[in-house]
Amino acid sequence: EDQVTQSPExxxxxxxxxxxxNCSYTVSGLRGLFxxxxxxxxxxxxxxxxxxxxxEKEKERLKATLTKKESFLHITAxxxxxxxxxxxxxxxxxxxxxxxIFGTGTLLAVQP
Amino acid sequence: xxxxxxxxxxxxxxxxxxxxxxxxxxxxxxxVSWYQQTPGQGLQFLFEYFxxxxxxxxxxxxxxxxxxxxxxxxxxxxxxxELGDSALxxxxxxxxxxxxxxxxxxxxxxxx
Numbered sequence: 001e002d003q004v005t006q007s008p009e010x011x012x013x014x015x016x017x018x019x020x021x022n023c024s025y026t027v028s029g030l031r032g033l034f035x036x037x038x039x040x041x042x043x044x045x046x047x048x049x050x051x052x053x054x055x056e057k058e059k060e061r062l063k064a065t066l067t068k069k070e071s072f073l074h075i076t077a078x079x080x081x082x083x084x085x086x087x088x089x090x091x092x093x094x095x096x097x098x099x100x101i102f103g104t105g106t107l108l109a110v111q112p
Numbered sequence: 113x114x115x116x117x118x119x120x121x122x123x124x125x126x127x128x129x130x131x132x133x134x135x136x137x138x139x140x141x142x143x144v145s146w147y148q149q150t151p152g153q154g155l156q157f158l159f160e161y162f163x164x165x166x167x168x169x170x171x172x173x174x175x176x177x178x179x180x181x182x183x184x185x186x187x188x189x190x191x192x193x194e195l196g197d198s199a200l201x202x203x204x205x206x207x208x209x210x211x212x213x214x215x216x217x218x219x220x221x222x223x224x
Contacts, residue, residue, distance in 0.1 A: 034212065043116075043202050043215035044155075087155065097168040098143050098206055098213055102155040 002027040002092050006103035013110050016077045021106045023088030024070040031091040033071050034100065035064050038085045047073075047086075078110045114138065116205050116216035124222045130191040133219045135203035137184050142208050143167075144186040146178060149200040149218070158201075161186050162208065190221075198223045 003026045013019055025033070032051050036044035048057045050066040057064050061082065063074040073086055085107050089100040117136045125131050137144055146158040157170040161180035178188040184205075190197055200220050204213035 036215070041220075043118075043217045046212055046214055049212050089155075095168075096162075098145055098160055098162075098204075099157050099168050099170075100145070100147075100155075100204070100213065101157070102147075104154040 002090070002101050004088055004090055004101050004103040006086075006088050006106050008106060009104070010107040011109070013075075013078055013108070015079055015110055015112050018074070018076045018078070020075070021073040021086055021108070022070060023073070023103055025088075025090050026069075027090050027092035027101070029093050031093070033066055034089045034091075035071070035073055036087040036089065038087055038105070044087055075108070078108075080110045080112050083108055083110045116141075116203060116214055118201075118203055118216040118219050120219060121217065122220045122222075124224065125193050126224050127193055127195060129193050130189065131193060131221060132187055132189045133201055133221075135186045135188075135205070135216060137186070137203075137205035138214060140207060141205040141214075142184050143206045143213075144180055144184065145204045145213060146186070146188050147202045147204065148172075149202055150198075155202070158188065193223045195223050197221065 007022045035047040038044045048064040053068045065072045085105045087105045089102045119134045143162045145160040147155045149155045160168045164180045175191045180186045200218045202218045204215045206213045
């Protein structure tokens with residue numbers, strides 16, 4: 001069964017303290033791995049899509065990387081506005097479906 | 113470009129009632145997927161529509177149904193509401209194939 005696991009469940013950082021979030025996956029035929037950010041009471045906001053092992057993408061203080069078994073979301077010198085839940089999701093298998101399988105997320109709190 | 117819109121944003125219903133939620137995709141997007149988000153289960157896939165046809169379905173009871181119209185707008189219906197149906201219902205849209213999906217703000221449903 002396809003599965004996505006995120007760790008840690010929660011992370012508290014001081015402003016400027018860099019860290020990484022982990023997303024490990026077990027799927028049959030990865031088609032894409034997605035990172036989203038979700039603020040309380042809002043829908044997930046798209047951050048990155050990664051398609052193959054070794055791929056990296058960056059946006060401001062965030063950098064996402066992908067291996068054959070996991071993905072990391074690196075946060076460099078975070079600011080309080082980076083506080084949110086970060087969700088990882090995968091598309092897997094054959095067929096023309098857009099179905100996403102989500103992990104349970106990492107709740108990030110950045111203190112000033 | 114306008115984002116994904118969902119109506120209504122909030123709903124309060126009682127057990128046994130039924131509810132219809134609406135999702136209007138980004139212009140040009142033809143694929144619409146629905147997800148249920150709860151604190152205990154996270155984001156779970158309900159179903160996906162493309163060109164007015166259901167392309168995939170998650171593991172939810174038959175009380176959950178949906179449809180898509182010729183203008184790509186989609187509705188989902190939940191009949192005979194149960195307390196456990198209280199959740200944030202999110203729709204996500206994409207152009208057609210296996211690209212990035214963009215989420216709406218969600219409809220918060222509370223069943224009393």
